[in-house]
Amino acid sequence: MSQPHNSADPRAFKANAHEALADQALRGSFRSAMDYLTDRRAAQFPDREAFERLRRLGEGIRQHALARLPELLEQLETRLAANGVMVHWAEDAAQANRIFLDIARRHGARRMVKGKSMVSEEIELNHQMALADIACVETDMGEYILQLDGDRPSHIIMPAIHKTKADVSRIFSEHLPHEPYTDDVNELIAIGRRALRDEFRNAKIGVSGVNFMVAQTGSLVLVENEGNGRLATSVPEVHIAITGIEKVIERLEHVPPLFTLLTRSATGQAVTTYLNIISGPRRAGEKDGPKEVHLILLDNGRTQAYREANFRATLQCIRCGACMNHCPVYARVGGLSYGTTYPGPIGAIISPHLMNLASTRDLPTASSLCGACGDVCPVGIPIPNLLMRLREAGRHVTPAPRQQQALKGQGAARSWSEVLAWKAWRAIYSNTRLYRTFAWAASRFRWLAPPRQAGWTQSRSPLRPARRSLREQWSKRAGLRG
Amino acid sequence: MSDANIARRAIFERLRSAMPAKQVAAPDLHEYYAQEFIEPAVARIERFMTRARAWHAQVVETTVAAWPATVHSILDAKGVKRLLAGRNTELSATLATVVPGDRLCWYDEPLDTFKSTLFEDIDAGITTTRGGIVETGSLILWPSSNEPRTLSLVPPLHIAVLQANQLHDTLYAAMLAQRWSDGLPTNALLVTGPSKTADIQRLLVYGAHGPKQLVIVLVRNEERV
Numbered sequence: 001m002s003q004p005h006n007s008a009d010p011r012a013f014k015a016n017a018h019e020a021l022a023d024q025a026l027r028g029s030f031r032s033a034m035d036y037l038t039d040r041r042a043a044q045f046p047d048r049e050a051f052e053r054l055r056r057l058g059e060g061i062r063q064h065a066l067a068r069l070p071e072l073l074e075q076l077e078t079r080l081a082a083n084g085v086m087v088h089w090a091e092d093a094a095q096a097n098r099i100f101l102d103i104a105r106r107h108g109a110r111r112m113v114k115g116k117s118m119v120s121e122e123i124e125l126n127h128q129m130a131l132a133d134i135a136c137v138e139t140d141m142g143e144y145i146l147q148l149d150g151d152r153p154s155h156i157i158m159p160a161i162h163k164t165k166a167d168v169s170r171i172f173s174e175h176l177p178h179e180p181y182t183d184d185v186n187e188l189i190a191i192g193r194r195a196l197r198d199e200f201r202n203a204k205i206g207v208s209g210v211n212f213m214v215a216q217t218g219s220l221v222l223v224e225n226e227g228n229g230r231l232a233t234s235v236p237e238v239h240i241a242i243t244g245i246e247k248v249i250e251r252l253e254h255v256p257p258l259f260t261l262l263t264r265s266a267t268g269q270a271v272t273t274y275l276n277i278i279s280g281p282r283r284a285g286e287k288d289g290p291k292e293v294h295l296i297l298l299d300n301g302r303t304q305a306y307r308e309a310n311f312r313a314t315l316q317c318i319r320c321g322a323c324m325n326h327c328p329v330y331a332r333v334g335g336l337s338y339g340t341t342y343p344g345p346i347g348a349i350i351s352p353h354l355m356n357l358a359s360t361r362d363l364p365t366a367s368s369l370c371g372a373c374g375d376v377c378p379v380g381i382p383i384p385n386l387l388m389r390l391r392e393a394g395r396h397v398t399p400a401p402r403q404q405q406a407l408k409g410q411g412a413a414r415s416w417s418e419v420l421a422w423k424a425w426r427a428i429y430s431n432t433r434l435y436r437t438f439a440w441a442a443s444r445f446r447w448l449a450p451p452r453q454a455g456w457t458q459s460r461s462p463l464r465p466a467r468r469s470l471r472e473q474w475s476k477r478a479g480l481r482g
Numbered sequence: 483m484s485d486a487n488i489a490r491r492a493i494f495e496r497l498r499s500a501m502p503a504k505q506v507a508a509p510d511l512h513e514y515y516a517q518e519f520i521e522p523a524v525a526r527i528e529r530f531m532t533r534a535r536a537w538h539a540q541v542v543e544t545t546v547a548a549w550p551a552t553v554h555s556i557l558d559a560k561g562v563k564r565l566l567a568g569r570n571t572e573l574s575a576t577l578a579t580v581v582p583g584d585r586l587c588w589y590d591e592p593l594d595t596f597k598s599t600l601f602e603d604i605d606a607g608i609t610t611t612r613g614g615i616v617e618t619g620s621l622i623l624w625p626s627s628n629e630p631r632t633l634s635l636v637p638p639l640h641i642a643v644l645q646a647n648q649l650h651d652t653l654y655a656a657m658l659a660q661r662w663s664d665g666l667p668t669n670a671l672l673v674t675g676p677s678k679t680a681d682i683q684r685l686l687v688y689g690a691h692g693p694k695q696l697v698i699v700l701v702r703n704e705e706r707v
Contacts, residue, residue, distance in 0.1 A: 057509045061508070088486060091493060216663055227690055253657055274671060274692070278669055306496070309501050
């Protein structure tokens with residue numbers, strides 16, 4: 001049975017990973033969940049060539065938008081304002097939360113219903129609103145289950161993937177005691193539906209994320225299956241959407257290919273139940289829809305990734321989660337081990353910008369560089385290359401030649417013993433006499449090689465120099481042959 | 483300068499100070515869709531139905547003359563006591579004559595005063611559609627002042643009337659043919675099957691937060707209702 005995880009701290013990654021690896025039940029449930037998702041995706045892309053053509057389109061749309069990001073954001077803002085949407089800008093989580101709080105106070109709201117939004121997790125909206133005595137109710141079934149249990153999402157698309165049906169039965173019977181106990185999944189969902197209907201009906205504010213923002217028409221596009229996103233953005237008097245500044249695309253016609261790539265890559269569906277395009281609050285004469293629509297555009301470190309040509313591709317992401325589903329490390333350690341809002345390969349490349357490379361220094365190393373994440377990425381992000389660049393940035397205080405400035409936490413993974421070891425290696429290997437002396441001594445005194453060699457021997461047998469160096473063996477043979 | 487403007491200015495300054503990326507041409511969507519998504523002209527309606535049903539939508543074929551009777555039989559089969567509809571649509575006049583007044587309810591009031599009726603007393607909502615997508619078996623809905631967003635969302639059963647001559651091969655084709663980018667409503671939707679979730683142990687359950695059932699009344703004559 002899964003235990004609630006509250007400690008969201010990427011510095012604990014290694015400890016968390018060890019703990020998760022020892023949990024056979026958790027590993028089993030992640031393994032089968034990932035197999036399920038990878039199979040479903042594969043069925044949607046039976047032809048590699050056809051996938052490549054569609055992916056080039058998606059990559060092109062995202063790169064085209066990022067290349068013109070400032071202009072598109074201005075165009076988006078103008079169009080949204082013309083449509084009656086209020087646009088807010090937030091540099092960090094604290095500013096975003098303050099905007100939420102201001103809107104809530106103005107409307108005297110004590111409760112908000114939330115559609116699924118990873119950016120709201122990123123700013124810890126629920127926690128921050130709770131401090132001001134405002135309840136945020138999660139309405140995505142998976143998120144609702146986690147909220148009742150005080151747990152966190154372990155996957156960006158299937159947040160409660162680490163929970164079993166039995167876990168959910170227990171959680172509902174503990175927190176919704178007036179409902180009959182059941183372990184029937186249809187009835188469990190029916191319970192969730194009943195419990196949340198009144199929330200939708202009564203909440204003054206609905207909160208949502210955004211999948212794509214269209215600059216041309218000033219539209220917010222939401223992709224979902226459950227209908228909670230539609231309810232949260234249609235029933236309450238006020239709708240607050242929050243997303244990252246990178247989610248803008250130029251034209252409405254750019255939505256269909258990205259929508260197809262997103263649903264097929266995420267859950268292996270050709271389409272989701274709803275594609276919801278919102279272009280403004282209730283107009284005169286309309287009978288429903290929010291009277292106010294707000295959009296909060298969050299930076300929170302995204303401009304750092306944008307600044308660097310080496311890291312900009314990180315922002316192409318459409319948050320499908322395919323990289324997680326295909327990652328051998330993620331499948332074994334699970335999403336909660338990462339201690340970040342976004343786990344898995346995408347988490348490892350985006351979190352250093354959102355947080356800093358000091359606290360997230362271990363995440364870029366949580367990869368075998370097998371390349372599966374890059375192979376399946378629907379918008380062609382070269383994830384393994386970005387992981388390598390972050391590893392390099394973690395180990396070097398001086399930015400790489402093509403880098404404009406140091407990243408937040410640049411050089412945080414630098415260790416003196418490692419630096420010294422490499423300095424010594426360079427000195428020895430660039431001087432013939434020193435090298436030969438070293439090789440002679442290393443082979444003669446090989447018995448001095450320590451049985452424990454720091455990180456190396458954690459999962460490998462100790463290194464020991466050969467009895468004689470290759471050069472010595474070679475010249476001996478040559479001598480024998482005369 | 484307010485805090486909000488300071489944040490905006492700072493973000494734009496950071497973006498503009500970034501290394502100018504080489505401009506990337508917008509990809510040619512037209513060429514892509516012309517080559518990749520060619521739906522054969524024959525049996526488009528059948529393919530639409532197959533795909534819609536694969537998403538658990540119920541599709542009932544009918545004709546211009548017979549659709550009121552079809553709706554009637556759906557209401558009976560589903561045990562609908564109260565049907566909600568919008569006024570001044572291509573359906574409303576006929577609905578008013580064939581569905582008895584105590585069974586038919588009109589979406590006349592704003593949601594604010596209509597909430598308790600909508601959430602508690604309505605068994606089904608009936609809407610028009612702006613067409614369907616052959617590729618995915620989806621419906622296009624543009625809610626309006628006559629047919630508000632919640633009409634197709636809150637009732638547990640959604641009945642959607644689709645004209646068979648309004649099918650488009652892809653969402654892309656529909657957007658172009660209907661010139662969406664010239665003027666979108668406050669809310670435009672693609673609806674594919676009833677609401678669903680697989681959030682508990684990946685087990686698929688229909689009827690998450692939106693309608694539990696979707697019935698598509700497919701009017702197959704060439705003339706419109």
